[in-house]
Amino acid sequence: MTLPRLAARLIPVLLMAVLAGCALPVPTPEPAPLPPISPEVQAKAERAVDQLVSVARRMEPVIEAECRARSRGRNCNYRLVVDDRVDLPPNAFQTEDLRGRPVIGVTLAMIAEVHSADELAFVLGHEAAHHIAGHISSRERDAQEGAQILAKMVRAQGADPRTVAEARKAGAEMGSRLFAKNYELEADRLGTIITWDAGYDPLKRLRFSAVADFSSSSQIL
Numbered sequence: 001m002t003l004p005r006l007a008a009r010l011i012p013v014l015l016m017a018v019l020a021g022c023a024l025p026v027p028t029p030e031p032a033p034l035p036p037i038s039p040e041v042q043a044k045a046e047r048a049v050d051q052l053v054s055v056a057r058r059m060e061p062v063i064e065a066e067c068r069a070r071s072r073g074r075n076c077n078y079r080l081v082v083d084d085r086v087d088l089p090p091n092a093f094q095t096e097d098l099r100g101r102p103v104i105g106v107t108l109a110m111i112a113e114v115h116s117a118d119e120l121a122f123v124l125g126h127e128a129a130h131h132i133a134g135h136i137s138s139r140e141r142d143a144q145e146g147a148q149i150l151a152k153m154v155r156a157q158g159a160d161p162r163t164v165a166e167a168r169k170a171g172a173e174m175g176s177r178l179f180a181k182n183y184e185l186e187a188d189r190l191g192t193i194i195t196w197d198a199g200y201d202p203l204k205r206l207r208f209s210a211v212a213d214f215s216s217s218s219q220i221l
Helices: 006-018 039-070 108-113 115-134 135-156 161-178 180-197 202-208
Strands: 081-082 091-095 102-109
Touching: 039 108, 039 115, 081 108, 091 115, 091 135, 102 108, 102 115, 108 202, 115 135, 115 180, 115 202, 135 161, 135 180, 161 180, 180 202
Parallel strands: 081 102
Antiparallel strands: 091 102
16 A cells, blocks of 8 residues: 655645545635635644554554455555645545555545544445455446446337337446445444454444545546
């Protein structure tokens, strides 16, 4: 798990997120300048960045060891990224880059909102668990099966090609969501183990269980 120049890069944008309250901005022709940064906000942002770096470094060996122990041939060299768009809500996600390297992403609002290192540790453990359990490929398979089933059904009823294409798209969406809750619960269970093994308290993660999500497609990050 790499953290290239993370602290220096995050502090300015995290300050913006804190000052903006992590809310969706209202588009204006000429945005008003941000208010002056107070020493209290500066200190809060620096503590949040320090906490992220500290937790990630402590979680890294546990996550990668669990990955190697539970999977064969899977890339366990995780990469941590931060989505620095200040208008995004608190969220975390797991995806893979085009080389198959696992990526754990968090938004600035998530970093600013967590109350403890335990909460942040569980978020990272939960997202890492999605990769260990192979949930991206599972959801892709679910989507393909859903697309095929629904397309076959409407084709058997004499639907035109456009309707079949729409049915395929709808089936893929339904298929990808069919077992989503099961995958989240599985990631919760494994994420709890990882968090505990790293020395954090997974019971303090409850309020973030509902906001974590993971991407079903690979992308360059």
